[in-house]
Amino acid sequence: EPEVTQTPSHQVTQMGQEVILRCVPISNHLYFYWYRQILGQKVEFLVSFYNNEISEKSEIFDDQFSVERPDGSNFTLKIRSTKLEDSAMYFCASSEYRAVNQPQHFGDGTRLSIL
Amino acid sequence: GQQVMQIPQYQHVQEGEDFTTYCNSSTTLSNIQWYKQRPGGHPVFLIQLVKSGEVKKQKRLTFQFGEAKKNSSLHITATQTTDVGTYFCAGLSNFGNEKLTFGTGTRLTIIP
Numbered sequence: 550e551p552e553v554t555q556t557p558s559h560q561v562t563q564m565g566q567e568v569i570l571r572c573v574p575i576s577n578h579l580y581f582y583w584y585r586q587i588l589g590q591k592v593e594f595l596v597s598f599y600n601n602e603i604s605e606k607s608e609i610f611d612d613q614f615s616v617e618r619p620d621g622s623n624f625t626l627k628i629r630s631t632k633l634e635d636s637a638m639y640f641c642a643s644s645e646y647r648a649v650n651q652p653q654h655f656g657d658g659t660r661l662s663i664l
Numbered sequence: 665g666q667q668v669m670q671i672p673q674y675q676h677v678q679e680g681e682d683f684t685t686y687c688n689s690s691t692t693l694s695n696i697q698w699y700k701q702r703p704g705g706h707p708v709f710l711i712q713l714v715k716s717g718e719v720k721k722q723k724r725l726t727f728q729f730g731e732a733k734k735n736s737s738l739h740i741t742a743t744q745t746t747d748v749g750t751y752f753c754a755g756l757s758n759f760g761n762e763k764l765t766f767g768t769g770t771r772l773t774i775i776p
Contacts, residue, residue, distance in 0.1 A: 582764075592754075605762040652709035653764065
């Protein structure tokens, strides 16, 4: 069964540094998402992406965050200047059609640790 | 903003007992999805409910969507050790909205 893949599985970064988290969505999916989950807490929506542009973002997704689909397969999340509170598990997800009609398929996540 | 709360936060049950988690949204939902997250894992889609009052079953799991489309429940009959994990509801507030708001989750542990 096709899967969403994320790299790296664990990223350790110094506070203030830039970090890029990478995702390869399922190949025929058109909608892409990033979520974060602080340890022991709920999954929080960050951003949705369709047709090479952001379709929706949450209040968490401020100017320090950006997303990009640099080629036909990768979908990246960049945090420009990381803060301690950015430490969390970041999940990428994709769906074949828009969220209202479709289940979202999640990757295994990237654990981001900010020192 | 939209908030989705779940109760209980934790539930410990003996294997074979039933389990129920309740989900309540502060706003009316267009649909609701349920996900399961095993410890150390990622959310895995279980089901989607769209219609007011809808009830769906998957083997030992029964899902309900409230008449007002503001609440939902998941009931597991005769729990097994494989049911261990955190169960999240996740709602979409209206059509055209891409933001899936996850509930606070109910963590289920099974006592063998």
